[in-house]
Amino acid sequence: MRSLNEATLYDALRRDILNGVFAPGDPLRLSGLSQRYNVSATPLREALSRLEEKRLVVAHRNRGWQVAPISLAELEDIAAARLGLEEMMTAEAIDHGDLEWEAGIVASFHRLSQTDMALTGDASDRLAWRDAHDAFHHALLASVRSRRLRQTYGDLIEEMQRYHDVTIYAARPVLPEDGTLNAVHSLDAHAGLRDAFLGRDTARAQKLMRDHVNNTLVVYRSATRKQDTKTGANAT
Missing domain, CATH: 1.20.120.530 (GntR ligand-binding domain-like)
Structure with a gap:
């Protein structure tokens, strides 16, 4: 699989969240995401930070990210x-x-x-x-x-x-x-x-x-x- 650029990675991760590939509350572990999208941890952190601004993911100190829960x-x-x-x-x-x-x-x-x-x-x-x-x-x-x-x-x-x-x-x-x-x-x-x-x-x-x-x-x-x-x- 070809590595994704930053913009494409953000779009791919965002769409997977919106489509329910990652369910509300699911942890978003860098190791698993790195394998799925064939990218390193640095662009993943940047994409996750942007998604946090969109309220689609939540960051927890020392526990990484998770898909934002719903209520x-x-x-x-x-x-x-x-x-x-x-x-x-x-x-x-x-x-x-x-x-x-x-x-x-x-x-x-x-x-x-x-x-x-x-x-x-x-x-x-x-x-x-x-x-x-x-x-x-x-x-x-x-x-x-x-x-x-x-x-x-x-x-x-x-x-x-x-x-x-x-x-x-x-x-x-x-x-x-x-x-x-x-x-x-x-x-x-x-x-x-x-x-x-x-x-x-x-x-x-x-x-x-x-x-x-x-x-x-x-x-x-x-x-x-x-x-x-x-x-x-x-x-x-």
Whole structure:
């Protein structure tokens, strides 16, 4: 295996964490990572430090790194931050959106519509759908002028991705059966977002964004609580 450069190593390690190759709470031992990625300890430490800044890993003095644990309280905090940020960014995106922004929304929705909505099955299929889904949400807010706001939004999306795989794909049997899961993934829901943004209907776009995150939170909350009940853990 060819050795990875620093940027590629960071991306590979980040993606493995987001995809659940390393589960929440797993230790990230330098010896094992060095063999997996064919790199020395120095670039690994640098990549892990960057991932710590993204809150995807946690460093412990004298004990190295571990994948950041997940909790319902942390998830609700992430969702609250995302809701507040999206409401503000939605208004700004619609105010400043131009023809190029509109074309980006149309193109990203088309890509999403052509990607199978994989709730089960092969991890590569799920990843393809998630990448298309996240690209669509980024396209909706691409006309926001502040690069820092867009970057912060991307970090929140990324943090929620871990919950998506851990709670939905790993715990499929305990998910709610009230249609909420389908509402999170449905193409119709995303078509509604597309139309509200392109129609410059700020109030409706904000409502649909809130509904989207809240439906996601309902699914996560249900799955997390049921998993914790099975394991005897405290979900709060």
